[in-house]
Amino acid sequence: MLAAILSFGILAVASDTPTLTYIPKHEELKYTFGGAAPSHHIKPGTRIVSWTEDCYDGAVTKPSQLPTKVIPPGHDNPQTGPFFIDGAEPGDTVAIHINKLEPARDHGISSFFPGFGALNGTDRTAILGADLPEKVWFYDVDPVKGVARTKSLDGTSSWEVPLAPFLGCLGVAPAGGEVRSTIVPDSFGGNMDCPEVRAGNTIYLGVNMPGALLSFGDGHYVMGDGEIIGTAVEGAMNVDVTVDLIKGRATPWPRIENAEMMMTVGAGRPLEDAARIAFKEMVHWVEETSGLSEMDAYEFVSQNAKAPIVQMVDPQYTVMVKIEKKRLPVRGGATSPRSN
Amino acid sequence: MLAAILSFGILAVASDTPTLTYIPKHEELKYTFGGAAPSHHIKPGTRIVSWTEDCYDGAVTKPSQLPTKVIPPGHDNPQTGPFFIDGAEPGDTVAIHINKLEPARDHGISSFFPGFGALNGTDRTAILGADLPEKVWFYDVDPVKGVARTKSLDGTSSWEVPLAPFLGCLGVAPAGGEVRSTIVPDSFGGNMDCPEVRAGNTIYLGVNMPGALLSFGDGHYVMGDGEIIGTAVEGAMNVDVTVDLIKGRATPWPRIENAEMMMTVGAGRPLEDAARIAFKEMVHWVEETSGLSEMDAYEFVSQNAKAPIVQMVDPQYTVMVKIEKKRLPVRGGATSPRSN
Amino acid sequence: MLAAILSFGILAVASDTPTLTYIPKHEELKYTFGGAAPSHHIKPGTRIVSWTEDCYDGAVTKPSQLPTKVIPPGHDNPQTGPFFIDGAEPGDTVAIHINKLEPARDHGISSFFPGFGALNGTDRTAILGADLPEKVWFYDVDPVKGVARTKSLDGTSSWEVPLAPFLGCLGVAPAGGEVRSTIVPDSFGGNMDCPEVRAGNTIYLGVNMPGALLSFGDGHYVMGDGEIIGTAVEGAMNVDVTVDLIKGRATPWPRIENAEMMMTVGAGRPLEDAARIAFKEMVHWVEETSGLSEMDAYEFVSQNAKAPIVQMVDPQYTVMVKIEKKRLPVRGGATSPRSN
Amino acid sequence: MLAAILSFGILAVASDTPTLTYIPKHEELKYTFGGAAPSHHIKPGTRIVSWTEDCYDGAVTKPSQLPTKVIPPGHDNPQTGPFFIDGAEPGDTVAIHINKLEPARDHGISSFFPGFGALNGTDRTAILGADLPEKVWFYDVDPVKGVARTKSLDGTSSWEVPLAPFLGCLGVAPAGGEVRSTIVPDSFGGNMDCPEVRAGNTIYLGVNMPGALLSFGDGHYVMGDGEIIGTAVEGAMNVDVTVDLIKGRATPWPRIENAEMMMTVGAGRPLEDAARIAFKEMVHWVEETSGLSEMDAYEFVSQNAKAPIVQMVDPQYTVMVKIEKKRLPVRGGATSPRSN
16 A cells, blocks of 8 residues: 555545545446446535545456456446435536545556557447557556656566556436446546546536436546557556535536636547537636636637647547636736727 | 847857848748748758748738738738758658747737637538627737737726747648648648747658748747637747758658657547547657557557647647657666566 | 328238237336336247337427427437347347338427537537527328428428338447437447338347347438438337347347348447448448458448438437448359459 | 440530540649649530549559559549630639540459558558558459459459449639649549539539639549548549539539439538538528528428438548439428428
């Protein structure tokens, strides 16, 4: 356990917060968003101190194992939860404050699954010919240097990546009675694979079903934009979150916030549609916050946004749009005679 | 002129560098990549101290003018050049070192053109119903504070954006005798709208035609990722570049480099294709640089890349992929017994 | 009832076929693929003589009603069933022979839902500005002439369309415990909106869950390619099908067959991915049938396929690929000395 | 020469039509749309009796030749022309009546080019790993049976395809001084690869440059929808067309017409954008023709269109939308009391 050493989060939880401590047994893990009975009922404001298994269902324990041989079908991205949030109803919003995330193992795992990835044929971008070969990389977690380190497949080269842990999956039950695989991101959150689902940030998810049915999983120790090979440096994660409920506020698509930034996440295909969703959400968030007209907010976001490709490998791609809060428009202020 | 005040570039040009000083007259501007007679012949290693008009062909001089009424058809993104580089042949690479860029006017202009933009119908994403209305924003350039500042259309709000000047257009003549509009980015560079075409960086473009026929234009004082409204904060630019020629090295897609970063640019539609191009180029660049196998380079880039959406409004979208050089694999080095 | 007059199907069902006659009550209709308890258990070979409600849940009964005001949320495309097919297991295939389909009402309904359609902004192709207005068209079904007939919204013009009834929805439960909305098409069939799901044809769907859990709905009296406004001429349908089970044959994506044609259906976004799936499936089907190599089958399909856009409005788009069986390669036969 | 035997066209040309007979020499062929000096000036109404080389520049003469080894770079789809049409100005429309097309050789050629095609990686859909191998198929043209016939690569199987000759390329010079490769389709026509560019049909192309600069090439003896392997059954073609000029009518995207059908062609990526263009054009054509409102025309096209994928291999994909003229709305006529 690296908990005492690595601490990426901002731990400032009031001492009288109701706290649920829960380490799921393997047989308690879930493999869908929606459709599973809650593991617990919690009150809004509850802190959850927990743990989640890696995306491989914990089945890959040494580099010589091929994930496709050892993971039971449909057991990708096992979820801890779901948590039924008392009083949560459709039209409300769940706010998840991530207090702390820390790698729960001394190694992370990355791999290429044939038919999954951004630079190869997939089940949707269907092509003929041979797949690329299945490959596995084990990374050592170095808590002192704050990096994950691995070797090339032939053992002659090595590289390291700064640790930046986040949860690949964080979601609620979808609307309309849908039940979705844990490899899918959508308006309900899910497998967003978004690096800003990290300690110090608050994630807002709209409630679709009574109790919201919140779950999390798919610990990522670090990931590049695009997640192009199909996996991050994956690993089990110690998770410390506080879950609040905002009554009467709808959140059509996931939003993320901290002291400096406001962020939206869109999911879809083609990638421009994922981006359009995230950008439109941001235009509207700026309108709500600043009172700008839609056209002014369109212009403001156009000049101020950061928009990384989050992942382009899941059944829907995800794009994030970020705005620095200090750049938000202010009432009055521009006094130059040249201004329109 | 703000030259004495604003200096975004790294000016370290050897004193004996051959220098071409050239401020084009309006009638010397070009509106295509390829197809135009060179304005000058230069030797490799020449420094060009020059200027380029804004994307509006200089026709918009006050906020009350609608760009669609005052810009002659086809006069978007006027180019300075093209420069015929002596000795440049197909299969070579032109390296453009950007010494300095500085806003050449005290104001920048942004606007929405009906039928052009990321969150509205366009000539390709063809939809029915009414277009959004044409709008213009003038920004004051504040060289002391280093920001551009504007007001909302109703004058009640204002915002400012930190200046980060770059060239929206930098390109050579396309291959195969093609001549392309200056609103198009592609493998020849062109209207990449890429914020890393900025002072301090070197851009590599593959040569397709004898002399390369390099040109630049479309000064951007600052732009958000995606350029979603269709324009940056646009303005005329003082340009100081040094142009080198690398014989016998082909560059299929634009690459950008500085001391810290290596970057690739892809162009295409849908947006995932632009990303695939940039990512594949980066995988190959890492292979060339580090000696990794293709699968290892795929994994390395997957965990280390930054991949912002550059723009999703031009006839082809652009995506950039960035890698920190200090993260590149090294020979040997990983000694943990856990590593594969 | 037009049953006695209109007969689009090929009714050649053996007299000793076990037959289930079932007209669902409204409260028995289902709104998902997967996740619902079966309405009946049937043996393979059972004929089902039934009926299904229209896509509007039967809630729109006159042109002055706006669908968005009268349809309960999530009640699109109500399903008849699901039918649990005894003995069906994952890895098997269900074969649905459509004996007869006939419009069950004397009128069909089409409408535009704001935010849904191919030539307007949607929840995924997110744009700013105003939506197009909600509109409804009622069509008279003329069984003598075999057309549906309607008027323009201002009543001054009229047009008619030849009836060509099919089921917009035909699907089984998805894999992995997923439950999907009835507006979604995917590898499990679902809301394919495919005009070849018509009388005289056999549809093959791979089984994902025990019993397959087959259902149908969304009667279409006629629809153009693309379904661009978001709806066909929609109406309740009398349905007569025979359901067979093929043990031990997997069917990854839906296939359709009759005496003359073999057809595949792909679903995805962007549209080229839906097409790639359908084309790859057809290449493989030709390989299986003819013994051609993959490259030869690629060439054969390239020169022989018909590939209409089926719909480009649902959460995933659908494309169909068709091959005339009589064109399939034969062993030997080409004797020209010029051939390779 | 098969001219005397095969006659796919409708030959009804008035006897006093001015006629240009022109068989280009190889060195007269062109490889761009725009940018080439006209081969001839013709008056509107001129009949052109001519010939065009195959897409391989005539360089592949036996199955053992690999096209990538024998075709000079940039020599795809050589064009006959361009023809300067006297009096044609931007804003006018050229109407090309195709009187007759006939295969000019006794064999056609198809091939797979690595990096080009719909079910493999390409320069835009960039993937890692190995390309599929280059392959060539020669087809015998059987004028008696009206088919093209080939063998599998191992010689054990054969198939035949009914001849349906058309011109893959028919285009004018692009707007704005652009010059485009002959593998590109766009609003100027070009490499549309559209099977309705066939004898008996009239193609309308908007004029962008004085004289229009019309050219044609890329004879296709037959092609399946999608052209997925990247080529049709390709061959030199005898071409007989009459070229008219319609003054003062703009045609933003290509339209095709015959006695029964009206057809639009869109080009773009992703494929849904090509479709959106073609559908929007058709909605507007129906509005113009019938006087319907935009919403009514949207509904009419939605229920009546055929929309085949034309090709999904060129730098822009093409989709065609077809409407039967006899289905067009009529004034008045719908008398049912149920109608809205």
